[in-house]
Amino acid sequence: MSPSRSDRNFSDYGTAPIKLGNTRRRGTALILVSSLIFMIFAGRLVDLQAIKGSELASAALDQRLRTVFLPAKRGSILDSNGAPLAITVAAKNVTADQTMIAEPGVVAQALSPILGADADILASRLTGERRSIFLAKEVTPQTWEKISALRLPGIFSEDTSRRIYPSGELAANVIGFVGAEGTGLGGYEFAFDERLRGTPGKATFERGPGGRAIPTGASVRVDAQAGVDVELTIDRDIQYVAQKAISEAVESAGAKDGSVVVMDPQSGQILALATAPTFDPNFATQTAERDRNNRPLTSIFEPGSTSKVMTLAAVINEEAATPYTPIKVPEVLRRGDTDFKDSTPNGTLRLTLNGVLAKSSNVGTILAAERIGGKKLSKYLKKFGIGQPTGLKFPGESHGSVPEHEDWSPTSFPTISFGQGLSVNSVQVASVYSTIANDGLRVEPSLVKRFIHADGTSEQPTAPQTTRVVSRDTAIQMRVMLESVVGEGGTATNAKIPGYRVGGKTGTAQVIDARLGGYSDEVVASFVGMAPADNPRLVVGVFISEPQNGRYGGELAAPVFKKVSSYALGALQIPPTGSKAPKLALTFGG
Numbered sequence: 001m002s003p004s005r006s007d008r009n010f011s012d013y014g015t016a017p018i019k020l021g022n023t024r025r026r027g028t029a030l031i032l033v034s035s036l037i038f039m040i041f042a043g044r045l046v047d048l049q050a051i052k053g054s055e056l057a058s059a060a061l062d063q064r065l066r067t068v069f070l071p072a073k074r075g076s077i078l079d080s081n082g083a084p085l086a087i088t089v090a091a092k093n094v095t096a097d098q099t100m101i102a103e104p105g106v107v108a109q110a111l112s113p114i115l116g117a118d119a120d121i122l123a124s125r126l127t128g129e130r131r132s133i134f135l136a137k138e139v140t141p142q143t144w145e146k147i148s149a150l151r152l153p154g155i156f157s158e159d160t161s162r163r164i165y166p167s168g169e170l171a172a173n174v175i176g177f178v179g180a181e182g183t184g185l186g187g188y189e190f191a192f193d194e195r196l197r198g199t200p201g202k203a204t205f206e207r208g209p210g211g212r213a214i215p216t217g218a219s220v221r222v223d224a225q226a227g228v229d230v231e232l233t234i235d236r237d238i239q240y241v242a243q244k245a246i247s248e249a250v251e252s253a254g255a256k257d258g259s260v261v262v263m264d265p266q267s268g269q270i271l272a273l274a275t276a277p278t279f280d281p282n283f284a285t286q287t288a289e290r291d292r293n294n295r296p297l298t299s300i301f302e303p304g305s306t307s308k309v310m311t312l313a314a315v316i317n318e319e320a321a322t323p324y325t326p327i328k329v330p331e332v333l334r335r336g337d338t339d340f341k342d343s344t345p346n347g348t349l350r351l352t353l354n355g356v357l358a359k360s361s362n363v364g365t366i367l368a369a370e371r372i373g374g375k376k377l378s379k380y381l382k383k384f385g386i387g388q389p390t391g392l393k394f395p396g397e398s399h400g401s402v403p404e405h406e407d408w409s410p411t412s413f414p415t416i417s418f419g420q421g422l423s424v425n426s427v428q429v430a431s432v433y434s435t436i437a438n439d440g441l442r443v444e445p446s447l448v449k450r451f452i453h454a455d456g457t458s459e460q461p462t463a464p465q466t467t468r469v470v471s472r473d474t475a476i477q478m479r480v481m482l483e484s485v486v487g488e489g490g491t492a493t494n495a496k497i498p499g500y501r502v503g504g505k506t507g508t509a510q511v512i513d514a515r516l517g518g519y520s521d522e523v524v525a526s527f528v529g530m531a532p533a534d535n536p537r538l539v540v541g542v543f544i545s546e547p548q549n550g551r552y553g554g555e556l557a558a559p560v561f562k563k564v565s566s567y568a569l570g571a572l573q574i575p576p577t578g579s580k581a582p583k584l585a586l587t588f589g590g
Contacts, residue, residue, distance in 0.1 A: 504529025
């Protein structure tokens with residue numbers, strides 16, 4: 001019997017029977033799941049909006065913020081009249097955000113002709129994930145304007161500066177130079193680097209999609225503080241004449257190098273400090289290191305006969321002799337185990353002390369020095385500043401040396417008395433003559449006139465130290481004796497300046513060769529003088545190392561002295577005194 005309609009299995013029709021109890025349970029489950037999902041999303045929304053909203057907003061802002069450093073303007077270096085010797089001009093560093101550059105090759109092709117850089121190299125620097133990378137440093141503002149006009153995404157600039165030296169080689173060895181990072185690497189650029197460079201600032205700004213600053217966006221700025229200007233005692237015009245004169249003399253003599261020092265003996269200020277060969281600080285890295293040295297301070301040598309001024313001044317100051325004291329000078333003088341002679345054989349000479357200086361007699365100087373002894377001579381050498389710092393605090397300065405008296409050998413005293421066995425730099429020698437010119441009062445040399453702050457206020461450097469070396473009367477007598485060197489019968493007639501009284505001393509000092517363990521055939525030819533001799537306002541020292549054409553200070557250095565001094569006297573409006581030089585006897589009779 002077939003089942004009734006009501007008894008048939010619904011599975012026969014491929015459909016499960018609907019049970020009201022299951023439906024209710026499934027609906028409830030769906031509601032619960034939906035509620036759970038809603039609660040999760042709601043919680044996440046609350047987390048994002050209420051709890052982490054500020055954090056995420058801050059992170060998003062950080063992505064849009066860019067911080068650039070604002071370099072401080074480096075202080076200028078000026079001559080004594082305010083003329084610029086080293087200045088800083090505005091420049092731009094070109095940078096890139098690699099993450100913003102979609103087509104490095106295209107951007108590189110656009111930048112290549114403007115920057116003068118290889119497109120392939122630029123493309124490689126534009127590729128990657130770095131947020132900031134340099135493409136070019138210290139380009140001119142005009143160059144950046146050309147780049148900015150292209151509106152290239154991811155290409156930025158930052159303010160910087162570039163150091164330039166308007167007068168090129170002029171006083172380069174004093175000024176020094178800066179490196180690629182703007183840090184002083186030589187001369188006073190190095191010595192005063194901390195004061196010159198100032199304090200950098202920084203600026204943070206919000207940028208839009210193209211990398212450009214949003215005018216109304218977030219920004220913070222801390223301004224940079226400019227560096228201090230350094231005004232030197234150097235007179236640019238006198239420096240130019242001195243530099244030109246020594247350069248020509250070095251070339252003419254086929255010399256290794258040469259230096260000129262021009263000083264005001266009353267103030268100790270150095271008006272010119274020239275050396276040749278020199279360099280152009282605008283292209284410092286393209287020059288030899290030896291040409292970047294400030295030789296008048298960094299190179300030392302035995303002074304030779306220019307040192308006799310100290311010896312004879314000491315003798316006079318100790319009242320052991322006067323300019324008229326007769327000194328019988330033999331052709332050969334034996335001291336210790338050494339025979340001492342003058343450079344030119346003359347037989348026995350009958351010289352006054354003045355004649356010993358005028359004729360530059362080594363033997364006569366030894367005999368004069370023996371009147372006071374080595375201990376006193378050593379004391380005077382140190383008071384004159386030999387072996388002592390000049391006070392200039394110049395990087396790499398060599399102080400020279402003089403042995404302690406207790407270390408002198410039997411031949412030390414005679415050799416030191418006429419300028420061997422001790423070493424000096426050029427500024428020290430000029431300072432010795434400035435001491436005589438300044439009535440026996442040594443004023444420490446100076447190269448810095450003042451510091452000028454960004455607000456216009458001035459700061460004076462520490463006042464130079466002064467030392468009484470010899471009496472005023474001794475200094476006056478020495479100046480008259482120095483005039484005999486330039487006068488008839490002296491060794492420096494080439495130093496005469498028409499209308500002016502001039503005094504000075506020649507030197508032809510042998511050069512030590514460490515390989516030989518003694519002196520070579522090379523010399524340092526020098527002349528140091530003053531004008532007007534009876535009221536000195538100017539001291540000029542000239543030093544020419546290892547000349548191949550000529551040998552003596554009177555023939556090589558004295559003409560340079562004349563050229564530089566003649567100009568400086570006129571430029572400084574120093575008139576002749578109008579008086580005539582007294583004539584002191586060089587020899588004695590009988």
